[in-house]
Amino acid sequence: MNKVAIVTGGGSGLGQAVALRLEKEGVHIVVVDIQEEGGNATVEKVKALGVDSFFVKADVSKPEEVKNYVDQTVNRFGTIDYFFNNAGISGSGKFFLDSTIEEINQIVGINLLGALYGAHYVGEVVVNNGGGSIVNTSSSAGVIGQDSVVTYSATKHGIVGLTKSLVAEYAKDGLRVNAIAPGPTETPMVKAFYEANPEMKENATRGIPQKRLGTPEEVAELVTFLLTSKAEYINGEVIRIDGGFTNTK
Numbered sequence: 001m002n003k004v005a006i007v008t009g010g011g012s013g014l015g016q017a018v019a020l021r022l023e024k025e026g027v028h029i030v031v032v033d034i035q036e037e038g039g040n041a042t043v044e045k046v047k048a049l050g051v052d053s054f055f056v057k058a059d060v061s062k063p064e065e066v067k068n069y070v071d072q073t074v075n076r077f078g079t080i081d082y083f084f085n086n087a088g089i090s091g092s093g094k095f096f097l098d099s100t101i102e103e104i105n106q107i108v109g110i111n112l113l114g115a116l117y118g119a120h121y122v123g124e125v126v127v128n129n130g131g132g133s134i135v136n137t138s139s140s141a142g143v144i145g146q147d148s149v150v151t152y153s154a155t156k157h158g159i160v161g162l163t164k165s166l167v168a169e170y171a172k173d174g175l176r177v178n179a180i181a182p183g184p185t186e187t188p189m190v191k192a193f194y195e196a197n198p199e200m201k202e203n204a205t206r207g208i209p210q211k212r213l214g215t216p217e218e219v220a221e222l223v224t225f226l227l228t229s230k231a232e233y234i235n236g237e238v239i240r241i242d243g244g245f246t247n248t249k
């Protein structure tokens, strides 16, 4: 029987790459995004390759919208096997004291609360159905400190805590939870951020031992491995995929 996955932030970047990679495993995919156009485009691409897929528009910072995408998935497919808890924003790149409270709230609401709500509602289904796995998206900024992204970094460190502590509570119920910590990866979010802060792209590439950014396809390969049974005994890990960046800090 086909496995069932939910991918948040599935309309672009890492989420879209993971949806397209999971499709190759014959997984039914529910694409969640706040942007309809991107979400529907991913669904069309996935369906063209032969599996079932549909789009749910949701703002992950709103708990009732998170519950809705989980309910819609269960109504259609009966269960959830894999959850890529990934939707996020980078913020403006301003130093912390120049950031507004509105921006701080927005980043925390989407990146951290959105991930907690997702883990809460999906976790309930997975535990009741006897097992499944979650991959949360952290970041290099979730394992080291970095300037210009203080609030973002706080949320991504929070993702690490969510990942490790969920395992402590629910591994016995068949829930596996891991996180990825990508370095700068060539997605629309990063391109937009570097366009607004060009000096940071040069700095970033210089600081990466492999002297290039990552690709969404490289990240999708890792996420697919972690979600599926190939990684059955890997639990609570935060896997860095950053060309050596954070290990040389």
Ligand SMILES: NC(=O)c1ccc[n+]([C@@H]2O[C@H](COP(=O)([O-])OP(=O)(O)OC[C@H]3O[C@@H](n4cnc5c(N)ncnc54)[C@H](O)[C@@H]3O)[C@@H](O)[C@H]2O)c1
Pocket (backbone or CB within 6 Å): 008, 009, 010, 011, 012, 013, 014, 015, 032, 033, 034, 035, 038, 058, 059, 060, 061, 086, 087, 088, 089, 090, 110, 137, 138, 139, 140, 181, 182, 183, 184, 185, 186, 187, 188, 189, 190
């Ligand atoms: N690209 C990188 O270099 C990089 C590095 C480390 C971590 N990350 C993380 O990876 C994740 C995906 O980023 P990406 O690079 O693919 O960015 P992206 O902008 O290409 O994709 C993010 C997607 O999330 C969606 N989204 C934003 N706010 C949302 C909300 N409130 N509700 C639902 N969907 C929402 C966007 O519409 C978009 O489709 C983020 O959590 C980001 O912090 C990215």
